[in-house]
Amino acid sequence: MPSTAATDDRDDRDRADGTATSGSLRRAARALLAPRFGIDPRALAAFRIAVGLVVLGDLLLVRLPGVRAFYTDAGVFPRSTLATLYPPFESASLHALSGDAWFQYLLLGVAAVAALSLTVGYRTRSATAGSAILLASLHARNPLVLNGGDTILLSLLVLGPFLPLGVRWSVDAVRRAEDATEDGPGTDDDRVLSVATATILVHFVVIYAINGAVKFQSEAWMDGTATPRIFHLEQYVVWLGPWVAKLGTTLVVANWSWVALLCGSVLLLVHSF
Incomplete structure (x- = not known):
């Protein structure tokens, strides 16, 4: 019996040591990964609001007319x-279920309500x-009026449900106590990882x-004329555009600065501040 008790004690100590080691490894992994792949919950809230407003604007200002x-x-x-x-x-x-205008307006209204709910x-x-389902359905109804920005917006909405977007600056956050939130961190300083x-x-x-x-495959971007050309497209240039179009040297600098910024974006994954 004493031998059995001693064995049980050793097993308990081994399990405790294993748990402590596992906890230490998790903390070390989090310390390494959180600065690079973690997101401040307030940033997630700002992201939620921005995406919601963009979807609302797209529906009401672009699609509705x-x-x-x-x-x-x-x-x-x-x-x-x-x-x-x-x-x-x-x-x-879903938008292809009917070709009547009233049905499209109905779905557009539902999508707008969902986008407003997301925003707040x-x-x-x-x-x-x-919002993701309704926007995907709208895109599928007429893919000929889409561009790359529409695809990016939809991809962000698809990823959204897997992120705790409502733990800060939201009606959901107000409705529940912070310490009762299951999918969010306990303080504003904790990153979600x-x-x-x-x-x-x-x-x-x-x-x-x-x-x-892709810019490196474009002759216009590589010779510095892409940005000046953009500001000479009269159908797109508004407000201060005509004045900016006259800033030749500045636009060339902007051309190369944008290319450098795009290429340098990979550094965001290998360096943290």
């Missing part, structure tokens, strides 16, 4: 054309998922890095 022209059967891209050119999109899009942080995770935070940070860097690599 063109509902009849681009998203109904009476417009330039009826569902029959969608089914012919993009059969998978026609099957996946009310039922944040559900609002983010709903997870696979999702690492993914979205790498996602941003990859976007910029690929953009920078």
Whole structure:
């Protein structure tokens, strides 16, 4: 019996030592990774508000005026054309269930409510998922009116439900005590560290890095004339644009500064301040 008791004591000590070692390794890993792949919860809140406002602006200022022209059967891209050119999109899009204008306005209204809920942080995770689903459906209804920015916006919404976007500056945060929050840190100084935070940070860097690599394949960017050319596109230049277009040397410097900034974005993953 004494021998058995001694063995049990040794097993308990071994388990305690193993637990302590495991805890030390986790703390060391967090100390190493958090500065690079962790995100301050206040930054996540600012990100949530910004994305919500962008989605709202896109829906109300860009999509709403063109509902009849681009998203109904009476417009330039009826569902029959969608089914012919993009059969998978026609099957996946909620907006393709009807070609009537009232149905498109209804879905647009629901999407706007979801985006507003995301912005203020009310039922944040559900609002983010709903916004992602409705925006993806809208994109699938007419892929011909999209650009790269639309794809990036949708990708951010898809990643959103996996991030604790509502733990700060939100209705959700007000409705519950901070110490009862299950998916958020205890203080403003704690960084949120997870696979999702690492993914979205790498996602941003990859976007910029690929953009920078593509610039090297462009003759205009490589000879410094891309930015000056952009400011001479009269259909896009507004407000101070015509005046800026006259700043030739400044625009050339801006051209190369932007290329350098894009290429240097990879440093965000290897260095932290």
